[in-house]
Amino acid sequence: MIDLGYSLSRRFPDPPQTDYRTADVRALRHDLFCGDVYVADVTADRELSTAWGWVPVLDFAWALCDIVEQLDRDPLGSRAARPQYAELDFTESTDRLRFRRRFGFVDVSADWAPDDRPLSLAHAELRREARDFLHDLVADLADMHDGLDANPVIWELTARFPRL
Template sequence: MLDIGYSLSRRFPDPPQTDYRTADVRALRHDLFSGDVYLADTEADRELSTAWGWLPVLDFAWALCDTVELLDAGPPPASGRGGVSPGGTSPGFAGEVPPRRSQGEKPGEVPPGSRAAGPRYAEVDFTESTDRMRFERRFGWVDITADWSARGEPPLTFQHTELRREARDFLHDLLADLTDMHEGLADNPVVWTLRARFPRV
């Protein structure tokens, strides 16, 4: 079973006098909510986690949801990068593009990613680090590895449907926590759009 969680860092607090109601996409993704994240296989008692303190956790949650959809889309992507970077840019995950549907795919059809003949790849990169979190999908299963894992350590493996569900739950739970902590954030139009784009499954 997949569990995704986070912690906020006291070493990298949000800038003072931040207006959360009017913060734009760049600020919400790169300048605020620094901390660490983990993805855990609770049955195998194994996890992938960061320990940097500077990782923008909302950006990670956003990029993870985008990455899950990228693994499900067709044709195969040339690059599945999603960025998580304090002060950098997030190539491919600006937040304005709606979820993709492959040409000819109709609602209710099995997405191309689950019936692709070969593996599909995507990754989340971290601009302040050379490390990346990598995703490989084969049919309905996704292997997740990280460059900072010990050599020879097996990947975390989850069903794509579970990864999508847990990624979206993580995003919504995180937004609920952040809007409770920061006055005005719940009224930010970017937050409204993000919640609508990735509804709970």
């Protein structure tokens, strides 16, 4: 079982003058909603997490959904023997989360934890959990920030990655 989560930072609050209804893609992906994120394999009781406080959590959820789709481009899908790779880079750091899919599993490793063995996650479950995480995160953020649920960028994002 996979668990994806986040916590918002008190050290890096959003600017008080932000109009969430009209915030553009750059602001939503890079300037707002900073905190920390984690990816956990509940069954193995292991996780990869950040502890920096400045990770844009909406961007993380968005990028994770993009990556899961990118890892599924091989026409053979879960039967593909050739590994497929993707990376999620953190904008203010040289650290990355690295994804390697082979057959129906995705190995996730982190540059900041080079001695840890990768998390091995089922691709189909990762796709479902990434989309659920995105929708749950957007709902949480919309509850905290007036107008966010009326932002067309958010509408397009949630329509692009519907819950499964």
